[in-house]
Amino acid sequence: MRYLLPSLILVALLAMLMLRGYVHSEILADHRVRPPAATDQVPDRILDGGPVIDARAATPAKSLDIPDRRLVLTFDDGPDPEWTPKVLDKLKEYDAHGVFFVTGTMASRYPALVKRMVDEGHEVGLHTFNHPDLSYQSSSRIDWELSQNQLALAGAAGIRTSLFRPPYSSFADAMDNKSWPVARYLGSLGYITVLDTIDSEDWKRPGAAAIVERATPKGDRGSIVLMHDSGGDRSQTVAALDRYLPQMRAKGFTFTNLTEALGAPSAHTRVTGPELWKGTAWVGAVTLSDNLTDALVVGLSVIGVLVLVRFGLMLVLSFAHARKVRRRDFRWGEEITEPVTVLVPAYNERECITNTVRSLMDSDHPIEIVVIDDGSTDGTADIVDALRLPNVRVVRQENQGKPAALNNGIAHARHDIVVMMDGDTVFERSTVRELVQPFGDPRVGAVAGNAKVGNRDRLIGSWQHIEYVMGFNLDRRMYDVLRCMPTIPGAVGAFRRRALERVGGMSEDTLAEDTDITMAMHRDGWHVVYAERARAWTEAPESVRQLWSQRYRWSYGTMQAIWKHRRALVERGPSGRFGRVGLPLVSLFMVLAPLLAPLIDVFLLYGLVFGPTQKTIVAWFGVLLVQAVCAAYAFRLDRERMRHLISLPLQQILYRQLMYVVLLQSWITALTGGRLRWQKLRRTGVVEAPGAVPAPRGRDADAHAGVGSGAGSRTGADADRRPVA
CATH class of the missing domain: 3.90.550.10 (Spore Coat Polysaccharide Biosynthesis Protein SpsA; Chain A)
Structure with missing residues (x-):
């Protein structure tokens, strides 16, 4: 018995460190990106269709377009403790809404930012837990990525979502024989796959003016615009929003959530009972492991x-x-x-x-x-x-x-x-x-x-x-x-x-x-x-x-x-x-x-x-x-x-x-x-x-x-x- 309490403390410490490593580390991530493949197995209505793919029903999958003069701003890879709050501040300043596709690792570490997104009227979608190219993954790995991502959302904001954006995705016409089966499988699980119409290429950091130019649609065409609120220095993205939001509003565009633009019910569903408890416990454990690790770093x-x-x-x-x-x-x-x-x-x-x-x-x-x-x-x-x-x-x-x-x-x-x-x-x-x-x-x-x-x-x-x-x-x-x-x-x-x-x-x-x-x-x-x-x-x-x-x-x-x-x-x-x-x-x-x-x-x-x-x-x-x-x-x-x-x-x-x-x-x-x-x-x-x-x-x-x-x-x-x- 004299060894029990010290041993339990050591085991708990080790468990916290392993959890921290599990959430923060790249060890579980798979950064392989599959090159383009043939497209002969992808229906033409998908290749020529809109940026939203709905394969949930038993009927053939369909694609959806965004109505004219509607812009759906989407932000990938967050939340980030430095840049996401600044992006949210800009959206709030100009009374605009958007969709944030969050990863499970980041949502687990910064749950307060996810809750702020939901509280301020934005939609949240899944972007997997560790950001792998799903065309390389087995169905069990895909299920794990999604369930862990949903667990983080449940603990952070008490919701689950039906929106999903695959990592490394592009426009609808880029769908090929490797990524199309993934979209169908996601549909069978109840998810809507959200691609994009316009890539602002802010990840290249070309400057705020270039980002605004690339994010501007032709004419009055409704679009889903791809931006990022994490993954590096996003100061240019924040600066671009300060120009882009008022300019597009002056042209008669409305910034809205995806489901609002499509006239569909909200993608969010409130979770209760064991699902909520597990999510809360998960986020609490991650927060504890982060705080403990920070304390250990100070101790070291x-x-x-x-x-x-x-x-x-x-x-x-x-x-x-x-x-x-x-x-x-x-x-x-x-x-x-x-x-x-x-x-x-x-x-x-x-x-x-x-x-x-x-x-x-x-x-x-x-x-x-x-x-x-x-x-x-x-x-x-x-x-x-x-x-x-x-x-x-x-x-x-x-x-x-x-x-x-x-x-x-x-x-x-x-x-x-x-x-x-x-x-x-x-x-x-x-x-x-x-x-x-x-x-x-x-x-x-x-x-x-x-x-x-x-x-x-x-x-x-x-x-x-x-x-x-x-x-x-x-x-x-x-x-x-x-x-x-x-x-x-x-x-x-x-x-x-x-x-x-x-x-x-x-x-x-x-x-x-x-x-x-x-x-x-x-x-x-x-x-x-x-x-x-x-x-x-x-x-x-x-x-x-x-x-x-x-x-x-x-x-x-x-x-x-x-x-x-x-x-x-x-x-x-x-x-x-x-x-x-x-x-x-x-x-x-x-x-x-x-x-x-x-x-x-x-x-x-x-x-x-x-x-x-x-x-x-x-x-x-x-x-x-x-x-x-x-x-x-x-x-x-x-x-x-x-x-x-x-x-x-x-x-x-x-x-x-x-x-x-x-x-x-x-x-x-x-x-x-x-x-x-x-x-x-x-x-x-x-x-x-x-x-x-x-x-x-x-x-x-x-x-x-x-x-x-x-x-x-x-x-x-x-x-x-x-x-x-």
């Missing part, structure tokens, strides 16, 4: 700007950070040599705890180790006790959650600097030393280390490796320079004990206690910095389900932390600075941008299906290239092998969608006031510090620890804790 523009701004900041500021910390004369202050306390919160860490503790024992900085066993049921504490290592203490407590375990560890710490790590993480020999050196600056209250993915050989691990190096560590360099570091990673971080006490220690208010405490540090005026050489190796989730659980908690916890510290936006001093710099950046880059990022891939699919395909592909690869450049730079800074970047394109296609759904679910949980519980992730204990001597496994590990076998484990940040609101 926003995310494009955000991506470029973020990557630009990351590259420039990361370069500045790297130059600063790698200068030979750079120092945080006096070298930190005094001992520090390392806190290891542990819950059911049987598979990992030995590697974790032994990696700390190899540290080149003096430390004491406090393992806080948070009510483990797998003998984690017994394993640590059985190791009998110096300077290692085990503090046992009932299961109360990671924040409570850390606070308990702080209370037992003997030193002024406290290092925190997860129970499934291993440190390199120099990690603690590198991590605590920034405390040589008395303004520094906390330090973020460099968390690395140890199990990167599998696909999901490789994707997370890219994310950690690029998305986390490159970000931290940027945030370090801007002095608004959002998160001290639970896997590797250090705090000044006095700073922790001033902000009240680790809080249980959110599911992201690491982000919460970091924001609290900023608001209290402490500097939070990044120590890139303080590397810690952690085991990332190896299944999509576990990754979902972890990132769902991270996303929701980050949103909780942002909301908790929202008052920083209006406060003064250090808190206000963080609120007006840090919170907006975190909100944009960690909450908003990931929510909109999949639009890049959504529009890739849309463009591949509905076009423009080439521009879409170029744009998508352009974004990928920018990301690849940033990723390569981040890997260079971290001295990582570039081979893992091979999976970057696949990561962007699949991993980004997963993160989007996770964040969407987090938003839903937050907006509905839901509660999220800690979720346990299974670990294998395969991660060791580079160059470390492998710890015993299986029975050897049990013998070494002096206890029986146990179950899997998890990262300390992902323990199965008590519920947190």
